[in-house]
Amino acid sequence: MLALLVFPAVAHAATPVPKPKPTTDRADPQAAISRFVDAQKTTVAGVAAYAPSSTPDLRPTIRGEVAVYLVGKLAPNSGPIGDGLVWRVFREIPDANGELPLVHKARGGDLELRLPAGRYIVHVAYGRASQSRTIDLREPINTETFVLNAGGLQLSAVLANDAKADEDEASFEVYAIEGETRRLIGKLPAGVIARLPAGSYHVLSRYGGVNAVRSADVQVEAGKLTRVSMRHQAGSVRLKLVRDRNGEAIANTSWTIYGPDGNPVFERTGAYANVTLAAGNYDVVARHRNGEYSESFTVHSGDEAEVTVIARRL
DSSP states (O other): OOOOOOOOOOOOOOOOOOOOOOOOOTTOHHHHHHHHHHTTOOSOOOOOOOOOOOOOOOOOOSTTEEEEEEEEESSTTSOBOOSOEEEEEEESSOOTTSOOOEEEEEEESOEEEEEESEEEEEEEEETTEEEEEEEEEOSSEEEEEEEOOEEEEEEEEEETTOOOOOGGGEEEEEEEEETTEEEEEEEEETTOEEEEESEEEEEEEEETTTTEEEEEEEEEOTTOEEEEEEEEOEEEEEEEEESSTTOOOOSSOEEEEEOTTSOEEEEEESSEEEEEEESEEEEEEEEETTEEEEEEEEEOTTOEEEEEEEOOOO
C-alpha cells in the first residue's frame, strides 16, 4: 500500500532502520543522515489535522542543559502541525563508523527537548515531505521552526453518468513529475489523504482493475488539501453459462472476454464471472469440457448487468 496528498490518517508498520555503511567522510553529516532515513520512505501516508500548540515549559532542569522547542509547519503562513510529524535529532559529527549518533526520536506535533549545549542535526518528516538542518544550541532557551512546504492530496472516483462509484473498485497510483520523467511514489486508496511535498504529480486511476483507466496531472500546494475526482465510464457485468434460458449456471466454466480490438481483457474460471469493465462492446467465450460458446454484450457506464451465455448444442 500511491501509509502521496491526510493523498483519514493511515498507520503504517515501523520499517527497520538499516545501519549506514562505514565511511571515513566525517565532513559530510548531511550524507550520513540521508543514508539513515532513506530506507524508511514507504507508501504515501495520511495528512493530519492541524492543531494549536500548547505553551511548553522550556526551563532547563539540569545544569549544563539548554532547552529547545521544535515546530513544524506546512507553509510559512500556516499554523503548527499538530500531529503526524516524525522528529529525529542527531549529533552533528559522525562516529568512527560514519553513523550519526541518534539522541532523540519522537512522533506527534511540536517537540520540546532539553539537551547539552552544542550542535545537532534535526530531521523532520511529514509523510513524504521532509527537511533537515543543523542547529546550534547555545542559548538557555532555543526555538526552531521547520517549514516543510507540503500539502495534502485526496483522490476519489466518480462514474460518467453520476452514478455512485464503489470505492472498493477504485485504486490510484501517484507519480512524482521530475522533468520529463515520472517516478512512482506509492499507491493510494480512495478517500485517503496523502502528505506530499508541494509540486506536480501524475495520478493514474483504475476502476475495477481491468481496463477502466483514467489519468491526470495535479498540483499540490503548500498548506492546502487538493481533492481530485477521477471520472470513469465503467459498468459491472455478471456472466453465467446455462443449458437453457432458465437453467442453473454451469460450474467449472472458463471465461475469456475480448475487447473491441479483439484482444483478451479478462479471464476467469467458475460458474460465474463478475467483472467491472470500461463502457463499450465486448465478446465473451465460455468453455466447458469440450464445448465452446460465445456471446456479444455492451457495458454502459454505471450499469450492473447480467450476461447469459447459452450452451447450445450443434
